[in-house]
Amino acid sequence: MEPSISIGDHLVKRLLDLGVGHVFGIPGDYVLGFDKKLEESRLKFVTTCDEQGAGFAADAYARLNGLGAVCITYCVGGLKVTNTTAQAYAEKSPVVIISGSPGMGERYKHPLLHHMVKDFDTQLKVFQELTIASTVLDDPQTACQEIDRVLSAAVRYKRPVYIELPRDMVDRSVVAAKSGFEEEEYSSDPHVLDEALAEAVEMINAAKRPVIIAGVEMHRFGLRDQLVRLLEKTNIPVASTILSKSVVDECNLLYMGIYEGSMGPEVVQEYVESSDCLILLGTFMTDLNLGMYTAHLDPDRTICVTSEKLSIRYHNYENVLLRDFIQGLIEAKVERRPSEQIPHPEPIAPFSAVPRRKMTVKRVFQGLNAFLADESVIIADTGDALFGGVDLVLGCDTYFLSPAYYASLGFAVPAAVGASFAVPSRRPLVLVGDGAFQMTGMELSTVAKYDLNPIILVLNNSSYGTERPILDGSFNDLHPWSYSLLPEIFGGGKGFLVETEDEFEAALRAAREDTDGFCLLEIILDPHDISPALQRLTASLAERVRPR
Secondary structure, three states: OOOEEEHHHHHHHHHHHOOOOEEEEOOOOOOHHHHHHHHHOOOEEEEOOOHHHHHHHHHHHHHHHOOEEEEEOOOOOHHHHHHHHHHHHHOOOOEEEEEEEOOHHHHOOOOOOOOOOOOOOHHHHHHHOOOOEEEEOOOOOOHHHHHHHHHHHHHHHOOOEEEEEEOOOOOOEEEOOOOOOOOOOOOOOHHHHHHHHHHHHHHHHHOOOEEEEEOOHHHHOOOHHHHHHHHHHHOOOEEEOOOOOOOOOOOOOOEEEEOEOEOOOHHHHHHHHOOOEEEEEOOOOOOOOOOOOOOOOOHHHEEEEOOOOEEEOOEEEOOOOHHHHHHHHHHOOOOOOOOOOOOOOOOOOOOOOOOOOEOOHHHHHHHHHHHOOOOOEEEEOOOHHHHHHHHOOOOOOOEEEOOOOOOOOOOHHHHHHHHHHHOOOOOEEEEEEHHHHHHHHHHHHHHHHOOOOOEEEEEEOOEOOOOOOOOOOHHHEOOOOOHHHHHHHHOOOEEEEEOEHHHHHHHHHHHHHOOOOOEEEEEEOOOOOOOHHHHHHHHHHHHHHOOO
């Protein structure tokens, strides 16, 4: 007789098979039985302050590890991670949402159980809109197959999935499935791939000024090394998008900078938009990536390939995988381009603090450029933490995480928790505005609880700084917090109040040396001081929202 296993144990085993080492969440009565299994397994259950914090932590973990997981209770917990799940779906981050729910035996005659909203499947219906695959493990005969099906979808499509586990199913025994997770192998249609490559190679070789725009899917599908090989072979210049920053070594002589229409550097915009052959690899055509649609990319000169579609000029090709197309270009007879003068990020200048000079957004990021080292993980929240961070020059082994498409405030601090567990050898540097911090900054308690040591820069301008230039009003004002005193409340870490450049320089130096716990730098900024990139963005947005 084949050995048996419980449904809960099978789910734990499959997560371990796929390289998940940590699950983030909040306990609740409908999921306590599975929480106990997590605690007794080789998985580490990381308890956060709030479900949204757990969701953002799992998202960051997934971006760095390849798969993440969040575990919460029914509805009151589950519905609080809908925002983080929506972000994971929009930005292709493979997060497994595991939710406990009322037992199947409790549902007879539809009693009004606590945490219910409408029907027992209400939460399932919500997550079906936010995930690539979903299931309720209500049948012992199919539970193992359903777990494998849903997890396979997360791995293949790099999008979140939903698994609902009724509490009386956690310990139900089922026949053990085959050992190990067998990921399905997918390949391109060879005939379609050959035709697409033939047209692409002809177009590239005929071009006088081809340009590659490397998108975020090069990160998500682990294609950064292939991108480097393609650049080395072809000598074609490359730009990234705001969402894919750090996809290529920004000191590479072929790297031009970030292209984002008129929001980005003018020399990059002119070079890209004058190209007679644009090669978009894994690039999302979002409004922020395209500079609020100030980009001018002619489809008649464009090769656009993502994990979901491939188009060359006005021709569409089906069943061609992104990885196969890029590998095909590497192996094809693409002519090597002669070297020429191209735009390039300005070299990093030494930061020399001017004593008693008030801090500005520009000087924050100039100071950070001199402070950064390779092998960093930089996490930027929405706002000037992100747009100012665009000017940071990152090395070949640096990760830059941000919600640069979905643009949800509150990502960065809980993301530091996920990143710290995903790559414990790297110390996260967190860039967050005071508005975003007030949403999820209490996850510093989680940071202190697990003895994590990120460096957090709170850009304190006493307002929602992104909104103020668009349309100002008292609704943009924040209640003042003494952010630098928070380590005293959490019983761990060190706080620094920074008002001048010399204080900033000293605080950075102290934070670098103190690796025993987290360091929080509260940087006081003028409420109307914003980065040039944010000035360009808000000017575009203001035209859309101001009353006529």
